[in-house]
Amino acid sequence: MSKKRHEPHEEHPDESWLLPYSDLMTLLLALFIVLYAASSVNTAKLQQMSIAFKTAFSSGISILDKGALTEDDQLKRRTAEDLDRKDDGRTNRSKEARAAAMQQEQQNLEQLQKDLNKYIKKNGLSSQLDTQLNHSQLLITIRDNALFPSGSANIKPDSRKLAAAIGHMLQQYPDYEILVTGHTDNQPINTSEFPSNWELSSKRAINFMKILLENTNFDPKRFSAIGYGEFRPLQSNNTDAGRAINRRVEVSILRNYLEPTDSSNEITLNAIASENKSSSQ
Known part of the structure; x- marks a missing residue:
């Protein structure tokens, strides 16, 4: 029996490296194709695609739904x-105009306060008049003994000159709202003319306002008068000195522009009263 003759086994080289090599060549080919396509891309379409991407990310428009934006x-x-840029420009100009107006108003009120203080010092009225400039108003406080006899709302003849002088200084700034308020102490009054301190304080405020309005340069629509009776004291009513301070007439020159922190330009009477009390104390 003859034996089969075996041919010697030939060893083949390892060819596993061909797989990553072919993948690498494929990637290089794809890269060159992309580079070539990018070098000859239509710039208009590229811009449309860019706008479409920006729109999709900023406003939620889907590229798949909307595609590139049309020219319209x-x-x-x-x-x-x-329009947004124009609105921003108008807003900035409005803010600048408001800031300039606020600065001019501050200068006006500071000058008016200087004039009033100069008049007070010149006429020896420091114990009877006082001025306070705060964020909402220029406040002029006049003690009642400088204007009225005790228990009366009739202005003293000599005091009419004081009211006229204040009006003369105020007429330089006719665009402000003027609020005149009357205040008393807590001593009760009960006469045929004044059943209570409400009537007395109101009548005093009105009478003083009327003297101011004798100046024909004023617009009566900008004036108002209020009586608070004994309910807005500056000091305790337990002493004669405190009651004397509480009996007063206040003239408020209200600002047209408030600080930006305020919610509006309208000044409530409660806010004014609170401001007056804190500044006087």
Whole structure:
């Protein structure tokens, strides 16, 4: 029996490196194709695609749903952006104008306060008149003994000159609201003319306001008068000195512009009263 003859086994080289090599070549080919395509891309379409991406990320428009923006969409978008820029410009100009107006108003009120203080010092009225400039108003406080006899709302003849002088200084600034308020102590009054301190304080405020309005340069629509009776004291009513301070007439020149922290330009009477009390104390 003959034996089969075996041919010698030939060893083949390891060819596993061909797989990553072919993948690498494929990636390089894809890279060159992309580079070539990018070098000859239509810039208009590229811009549309860029706008579409920005719109999708900023306003939620889906690229798959909307595709690239049309020329009409781009025009509308540019128009909206232009309007936003114009609105921002108007807002900035409005803020600048308001800041300038507030600065001018501050200068006006500071000058008016200087004029009033100069008049008070010149006429020896420091114990009877006082001025306070705060964030809402220029406040002029006049003690009642400088204007009225005890228990009366009739202004003393000599005191009419004081009211006229204050009015003369105020007429330089006719664009402000003027609020005149009357205050008494807590001593009760009960006469045929004044059943209570409400009537007395109100009548005093009105009479003083009327003298101011004798100046024809004023617009009566900008004036108002209020009586608070004994309910807005500056000091305790337990002493004669405190009661004397509480009996007063206050003239408030109200600002037209408040600080930005305020919610509005309207000044409530409660806010004024609180400001008056804190500044006087």
